[in-house]
Amino acid sequence: MDRRSFVRGVAxxxxxxGGQLLLPSWVFAAGLPSxxxxxxxxxxxxxxxxxxxxxxxxxxxxxxxxQFSDVITPNDRFFVRWHLSSIPEIDPGQWxxxxxxxxxxxxxxxxxDQLKRDFPQVEVxxxxxxxxxxxxxxxxxxxxxxxxxxAMGNARWRGVRLKDVLTKAGLGKDAVEIAFDGADTPPLxxxxxxxxxxxxxxxxxxxTLIAWEMxxxxxxxxxxxxxxxxxxxxxxxxxxxxxxxxxxxxxxxTNFWMAKAYRIPKGKFATVDRFLSQETAENTPVTxxxxxxxxxxxxxxxxxKARSPFVVKGIAWDGGYGIRSVDxxxxxxxxxxxxxxxxxxxxxxxxxxQYVFKPPSPGKYVxxxxxxxxxxxxxxxxxxxxxxxxxxxxxxxxxxxxx
Amino acid sequence: MKRSQAVLALAALATCASASADETKIKMKDGAExxxxxxxxxxxxxxxxxxxxxxxxxxxxxEAEVKKMVSVMGAxxxxxxxxxxxxxxTREYGVTE
Numbered sequence: 001m002d003r004r005s006f007v008r009g010v011a012x013x014x015x016x017x018g019g020q021l022l023l024p025s026w027v028f029a030a031g032l033p034s035x036x037x038x039x040x041x042x043x044x045x046x047x048x049x050x051x052x053x054x055x056x057x058x059x060x061x062x063x064x065x066x067q068f069s070d071v072i073t074p075n076d077r078f079f080v081r082w083h084l085s086s087i088p089e090i091d092p093g094q095w096x097x098x099x100x101x102x103x104x105x106x107x108x109x110x111x112x113d114q115l116k117r118d119f120p121q122v123e124v125x126x127x128x129x130x131x132x133x134x135x136x137x138x139x140x141x142x143x144x145x146x147x148x149x150x151a152m153g154n155a156r157w158r159g160v161r162l163k164d165v166l167t168k169a170g171l172g173k174d175a176v177e178i179a180f181d182g183a184d185t186p187p188l189x190x191x192x193x194x195x196x197x198x199x200x201x202x203x204x205x206x207x208t209l210i211a212w213e214m215x216x217x218x219x220x221x222x223x224x225x226x227x228x229x230x231x232x233x234x235x236x237x238x239x240x241x242x243x244x245x246x247x248x249x250x251x252x253x254t255n256f257w258m259a260k261a262y263r264i265p266k267g268k269f270a271t272v273d274r275f276l277s278q279e280t281a282e283n284t285p286v287t288x289x290x291x292x293x294x295x296x297x298x299x300x301x302x303x304x305k306a307r308s309p310f311v312v313k314g315i316a317w318d319g320g321y322g323i324r325s326v327d328x329x330x331x332x333x334x335x336x337x338x339x340x341x342x343x344x345x346x347x348x349x350x351x352x353x354q355y356v357f358k359p360p361s362p363g364k365y366v367x368x369x370x371x372x373x374x375x376x377x378x379x380x381x382x383x384x385x386x387x388x389x390x391x392x393x394x395x396x397x398x399x400x401x402x403x
Numbered sequence: 404m405k406r407s408q409a410v411l412a413l414a415a416l417a418t419c420a421s422a423s424a425d426e427t428k429i430k431m432k433d434g435a436e437x438x439x440x441x442x443x444x445x446x447x448x449x450x451x452x453x454x455x456x457x458x459x460x461x462x463x464x465x466e467a468e469v470k471k472m473v474s475v476m477g478a479x480x481x482x483x484x485x486x487x488x489x490x491x492x493t494r495e496y497g498v499t500e
Contacts, residue, residue: 033455033457033459034457036455038454054455
């Protein structure tokens with residue numbers, strides 16, 4: 001039975017009992033497309049544990065949901081996302097980072113040793129989350145990588161502040177964007193190279209790093225070795241992997257990846273951070289991660305024991321304001337109770353939570369979780385549809401049965 | 404081209420450095436257009452991109468995808484082949500109105 005028919009079954013039962021349809025309309029949510037489910041498989045890339053394969057080349061693999069029961073996502077289970085399929089293995093000793101651009105007066109080049117030696121080292125725990133996570137659940141479906149819940153991970157990143165490196169390069173007052181290029185290349189020269197930029201103010205944020213370490217180890221090849229950009233609070237599209245060039249620019253980047261891709265319609269989302277140099281009348285680039293939550297130990301159709309406590313576990317996160325509360329519903333969203341938040345590992349991190357659910361009697365229940373952050377933003381009941389499927393933070397609803 | 408031939412063509416492609424070893428097991432639906440599919444689309448990406456994006460696009464959706472691949476990503480596909488691909492993708496991996 002798929003989720004839709006299961007939930008209809010619940011609604012039908014409720015109708016029998018109460019004489020009316022009790023569940024709100026948003027309970028009827030879409031799952032992944034049929035072809036996505038047929039072509040997915042668990043597959044281990046070299047150096048990785050088995051992940052859910054979305055595409056082989058370029059490699060796009062997501063982390064199974066159960067893995068998020070750990071607040072830190074292990075390196076070998078961290079999701080993999082590339083746009084261009086030529087992804088070189090780089091000898092850390094040979095790697096050079098070029099820092100310059102038309103708005104930098106003192107361009108220079110760095111080795112990995114120099115990067116580690118010449119600037120203060122810092123660490124931050126931060127969620128790296130694809131802007132398109134849960135795209136596959138869009139209703140109606142939209143083309144793109146059909147991600148489920150696992151195009152994200154939480155890690156302790158170690159590196160140096162991008163701000164310190166830009167300052168050494170003589171960042172000019174005329175700079176509007178900082179552009180990153182990675183070592184990955186397209187098979188065809190005509191394909192737009194994957195170059196991304198962020199506004200200067202975000203590049204100069206103390207938390208924005210050039211990182212070479214993840215959870216105490218060198219970055220895995222698939223996650224950007226030897227060094228990548230880390231932009232805590234913002235979606236992963238800006239976290240350039242295998243970064244080889246950083247340029248301060250007096251003009252906005254106009255390539256496909258900035259001007260056309262990774263954009264959302266203006267006015268539809270309650271995001272705070274703006275990327276003014278890239279805004280048009282109609283749309284704007286994705287910026288911060290929207291507040292979200294995930295239940296990590298509940299699956300559709302799961303059997304629970306009636307009248308016995310079951311600990312619903314999950315995580316919540318946002319763009320760095322911090323999680324204020326997580327509420328749980330076991331009746332399809334009609335009533336909500338507070339979940340217990342675990343200690344905060346940092347405002348950019350996953351925040352674990354739990355809720356003790358004791359099904360009062362045998363029967364079907366719809367379990368949901370809803371996170372809110374420190375500025376009062378919360379998850380949406382209905383999908384905020386957009387043609388590229390970004391920013392899906394629709395409240396989950398998972399049908400379980402107490403027996 | 405029969406499925407077995409499509410698989411052979413993919414196997415040949417896998418000898419290129421850029422092809423991942425395991426995409427050779429991807430089996431696309433049979434059709435007269437599969438040679439065109441392999442020749443044009445596999446240059447840059449494995450064909451599971453097509454499977455993953457099914458079945459929910461109508462002809463207009465697949466038309467837009469093929470157009471994007473040619474005009475933005477630079478796929479070396481002539482108009483006749485693009486039309487063939489739209490036919491195949493709509494028929495085998497799309498939805499009809």
